[in-house]
Amino acid sequence: MKWLNISSIGTWWLRLLVLLLLGIPALSGWPLTEVTTGIQMLVPFELDRAGDISDLVSWVVYSSIIWLVVFSSVGIRKFLEYLAAAFIIGLTTALLGSVVRKAFPILSGTMSADEISLRMVNLLLIIVTVVPYALLFINSFSAKNIITKLTDAKGKRKTIGLHFALLLRVIQHAGEVIFNLLEIWAEEHPDKIFPRHRRDWRAKWYSSANMFPWAWGAVFSWIYATMIHTFEPIPGMVDEVENINHYRR
């Protein structure tokens, strides 16, 4: 399925155009609303929440297309990494939404339990679709290519282009850090991301209270680790771009 490979599109603006077209349904809802109406018309009998269920089905269709494009463009390994990140974000969000519905009913407003549940399933589908798409979008453009092309350029165009390339490079690097961190923690410090690995928690009636300090610690370790690894190579990147900016043939 080479024709689905976005990175094989040589011209950068054509690649950008294709990626933007692919993202339209996620941002605007079009043509998913039309697909939803079409699916509803196919159902020959009355169904409770037929509209919501049809909406979920149309998202499954769109999600399959996005996954196929991402898989064809980045290969199996990266695709699975993207999916892992998407499911971690999606599942935590959807599960936390359900916890909020139970624990703080006042935050539900006028929404019924059914409506919230369907909204959370929909949210999970949206996240597992859009996260791989967003990662494909960011990584479809090479900062290094932009820098190389700008080496012999002159004046403001060169400086502005280098600022843009540096910005893209740092954002791509930050995205990589998240995956590496997840992989390293999963292998070397599983207790930081999976509470079941905490062997020091004894099975007492108050054991579940350990979850709160654990979650607090996990969030803060994660923030600090992400920051350290994100900022670490920045001096090198800045030096390189500054040298190119001052480079004259």
Added chain:
Amino acid sequence: MSEPKKWTFATTAIVGALIALAAIATMVIRIPIPATTGYFNIGDVFVVLAGLWLGPLAGAIVGGVGPTIADAIGFPVFIPATMLTKGLEGFIVGLIASRASEGNVKVKTIAAFAGGLTVVVGYFVFEAYIYPAIGKSIPAFAITDIGAAIIEIMPNTIQGIVGALGGLALWKALSGYNPRK
């Protein structure tokens, strides 16, 4: 008053890192608020940090871009509200913080909490008045009303306080960092 900072390649690199971190922090820890279909998150930590560390322009860019990228993933209807509210949050934090000397913790604290207040007021205005008004002509925006906006004041206040405290802590930890060393 501190000297206005010159925009260098190092500034661009830090802004890029903070945009990415703000987007990631907004996405990874988000607690949906069913009443408004919005969500609680900790992305403000990096918006406040950007304003305190790099000034109003960088604060506005990080606030306007980072959390907006996160909203595009799952909550696209909130993009206009987030872009303006968080952009303004970073700008206000940076503006107040730049009026004081580098080490003036008192003014930096006021700046950080002013940013938190901007989030509470900004989202309230959008959810109570602007979205219902736009919703009359574009149905996708008819997702909130004044009742839902009142319900969200509490989580937004907690989010503002967490953002201010986290941003201040990180600013203190990073104030000696120079990417050119």
